[in-house]
Amino acid sequence: MPHSGFLQNALLFQPACLNRDKLRRRIEGRTILVTGASSGIGEQLVRLLADFDVHIVAVARREERLQAIREDVGAGPARVSVFQADLRDPDQLASLIGFLQGLPDGLDVFVSNAGHSIRRSIADSLDRFHDFSRTMGINYFAPVRLVLSLAPALARRRGHIVSVSTVSALLPPVPQWAAYLASKTAFDVWFRSAAPELNGMGISTSTVYLPLVRTPMIEPTTAYRHWPALSPEYAARVIARSLYAGKRAYKPWWLAFARPVAPLAARHAFSRHP
Numbered sequence: 001m002p003h004s005g006f007l008q009n010a011l012l013f014q015p016a017c018l019n020r021d022k023l024r025r026r027i028e029g030r031t032i033l034v035t036g037a038s039s040g041i042g043e044q045l046v047r048l049l050a051d052f053d054v055h056i057v058a059v060a061r062r063e064e065r066l067q068a069i070r071e072d073v074g075a076g077p078a079r080v081s082v083f084q085a086d087l088r089d090p091d092q093l094a095s096l097i098g099f100l101q102g103l104p105d106g107l108d109v110f111v112s113n114a115g116h117s118i119r120r121s122i123a124d125s126l127d128r129f130h131d132f133s134r135t136m137g138i139n140y141f142a143p144v145r146l147v148l149s150l151a152p153a154l155a156r157r158r159g160h161i162v163s164v165s166t167v168s169a170l171l172p173p174v175p176q177w178a179a180y181l182a183s184k185t186a187f188d189v190w191f192r193s194a195a196p197e198l199n200g201m202g203i204s205t206s207t208v209y210l211p212l213v214r215t216p217m218i219e220p221t222t223a224y225r226h227w228p229a230l231s232p233e234y235a236a237r238v239i240a241r242s243l244y245a246g247k248r249a250y251k252p253w254w255l256a257f258a259r260p261v262a263p264l265a266a267r268h269a270f271s272r273h274p
Contacts, residue, residue, distance in 0.1 A: 018237045019244070024052055026244040031055040031107050033100065035087065035146075036114030038065035041164065041213060044236035045111065050078040055105065059096060059114070061086045087114055087146075088137035097149045108157045110150055111239060112143040113164040115184070121176050132179045139183035144190060147198075155201040162242055163191050163207045164235075167255055170209060195248070206242040208250045210235055 032049060036042040038060035046058050050073035058066050063084035070080040083099055085092040100107055116138045118131055125131055147161060154161065168174075169188040173181050188207065195205040213230045238250055 018241055020051075022244045023240055027109070028053045030109060031057065031103060031105055032109040032111065033057045033059065033107060033150075034111045034113060035059045035143075037082075038062045038069070041210075041232045041235045041239070042111075042113045043069055044232040045113070045239055046080065047073055048233075048236045048240055050076040050080065053077045055079045055081065057081045057083060057100065057103075057107075059083045059085055059087075087142035088134055093142060093145060097146065100150060101153060103153075106157050107150060107153045108159045109162070109243065110146065110154065110159070111162045111164065112146065112187075113239075114142065115139050115164070116180075118179050119176050120179065122178065125179070132182075135179040135183045136186070139180070140186040140190070143187055147191075147194070151198065151201060151203065154203045158202045158204075160204040160206070160243060161191075161198065162239060163187065163205075164239060165207050165209050167209045167211050167252060170251070170255060204246075206245075206248060206250070208235075208239050208242055209252070209255070210238070211252050 027049070032054055034042050034045055034049075034056060037046050037058035039062075042058075042060065043065075046056055046069055049056055056078055058069065058080060059082075060066055061084065063082065066082035066084065070082055073080060083096055085096045087093050087096070116135055118135055120128070120131060143163070153159075165188050166184050168177070168181055169185045191205070191207065198205055211230060213232060213235050242250055
């Protein structure tokens with residue numbers, strides 16, 4: 001008999017079919033920025049795109065991981081540039097922006113993938129305001145500043161911005177996730193508000209609303225070990241497909257059905273697991 005987790009994943013997550021010919025026609029010769037590229041979804045997206053004739057700018061805090069990934073994909077047709085930066089640091093973010101604005105071939109695609117998740121009760125957060133400022137820094141302020149700074153270059157190239165978001169931004173909020181949900185929802189609302197104006201500048205926009213993805217970011221939450229989750233490879237294929245599909249948003253098919261029960265399910269899960 002198949003494992004119950006396998007059956008759950010097969011039902012909840014339909015195959016992420018990727019038309020590589022369409023993707024190739026869309027991205028070949030382009031320069032693609034991927035933030036949060038040293039592990040998880042970002043790493044798998046870099047590895048997927050490295051099979052094509054593109055210039056990938058991979059950004060993350062851990063330069064050694066970025067260098068290792070670049071060495072692993074070095075035999076492919078892509079050219080990979082790495083840039084170490086903590087996007088919460090204004091000076092490091094400014095350095096990245098200067099580097100990107102100085103690219104001789106310009107910038108065509110920005111995949112805003114970097115993010116930070118945190119689960120902590122309000123009672124345990126009373127003396128930890130920095131949890132909220134840091135989470136807003138990476139999940140909201142950094143991508144806003146990048147979009148504002150890169151929009152002129154993207155407009156000249158009729159580029160594309162992909163926001164890697166979470167289904168939680170579209171579901172009722174749940175306890176213990178105030179810092180994370182507020183920051184992710186803030187950028188989601190900002191990006192949806194800005195999208196018509198960006199589109200008017202000639203920039204395409206897409207948001208990928210992902211469910212739980214089994215990455216290092218979720219490991220501290222033991223409750224998630226029992227929940228169905230996407231693989232990072234699957235998530236990378238969904239993001240890559242958004243580069244040519246022409247859709248404003250990707251959402252799991254079951255999202256509408258999940259809205260009424262999500263808060264109850266989350267309260268039950270997190271009341272039983274640390």
